[in-house]
Amino acid sequence: xxxxxxxxxxxxxxxxxxxxxxxxxxxxxxxxxxxxxxxxxxxxxxxxxxxxxxxxxxxxxxxxxxxxxxxxxxxxxxxxxxxxxxxxxxxxxxxxxxxxxxxxxxxxxxxxxxxxxxxxxxxxxxxx
Numbered sequence: 066x067x068x069x070x071x072x073x074x075x076x077x078x079x080x081x082x083x084x085x086x087x088x089x090x091x092x093x094x095x096x097x098x099x100x101x102x103x104x105x106x107x108x109x110x111x112x113x114x115x116x117x118x119x120x121x122x123x124x125x126x127x128x129x130x131x132x133x134x135x136x137x138x139x140x141x142x143x144x145x146x147x148x149x150x151x152x153x154x155x156x157x158x159x160x161x162x163x164x165x166x167x168x169x170x171x172x173x174x175x176x177x178x179x180x181x182x183x184x185x186x187x188x189x190x191x192x193x
Contacts, residue, residue, distance in 0.1 A: 070097045070098060071100075073097075073098060073180070074098055074100045074101055077098065077101050077178075077180055078101055078104070080178070081150070081152075081176070081178050082104075083101050083102070083104045083105040083150070084104040084105070085104070085105070085106045086105050086106055086148070086149035086150055087105070087106050087107045087108075087109070087147075087148035087149050087150075088101075088102070088105050088107070088108045088109070088148055088149065088150050088151075088152050089109045089111060089144065089146055089147070089148045089150070089151045089152070089170075089173055089174060090108050090109065090110045090111065090151075090152045090154055091111050091112075091141045091151060091152065091153045091154065091156055091157075091166075091170075092111075092112060092141075092153060092154040092155060092156025092159070093108070093110035093111065093112055093121060093134075093136075093152075093154050094110070094112030094114050094116075094117025094118045094120065094121050094136075095117050095120055095121065095154075096120055096121040096123070096124030096125065097124075097154075098154055098180070099121070099124055099125060099128055099130055099134070100128070101152075102130055102133045102134055103130065103133070105133060107133060107134075107135065107148075108133055108134045108135070109134075109135050109137055109146045109148060110134050110135065110136045110137065111137050111139060111141050111144050111146075112136070112137075112138065113138065113139065113140050113141070115138055118136045118138055121134070121136055122136060141160070141166060141169065142160075142162075142165060142166060142169055144169075144173065145173075146173065147173050147174060148173065148174045149174055149175065149176060150174050150175075150176035150177065150178055151170035151173055151174045151176070151177050151178070152178045152179075152180065153166075153170070153177075153178070153179045153180065153181060154180055155180060155181050156181070157179055157181045158181055
C-alpha cells in the first residue's frame, strides 16, 4: 500500500496550527512531511541519522523550503533547542524511552504533537 504523504500533512495541518511557530521536529530526517513547515516560522529538524538528514536537505531544496528548516544531527534527549512545539514525526515508537522523550519535549516547548502509530502501540498510554 502506498503512503499518501499529502493526506498525512493535510491531517496534521488540520490538527495543529503551525502558523508562525518555531517547531522542534524529531525524526524529521526523511523529509516526507516537510510541507507543514510552510506556515511555520522556523523548523529545527532533529535527527540522529546523518543519511536521513541528507535526504531531508535534498527534499527541502526541491520544495524551496531550505530557509524554513535547520537540520540538526543529534540525539533528541540531548537536544537543547526550544520552540513553540515539539513534533514527533513517526519516531516516538523508535525511541528507547518514550516517557523520557515526552518529558524532555515538555521541557523544550509548551506544545507536543505526536504523529505516529495508532492505538495499541507500546507507548500509546504515555500520550493520553
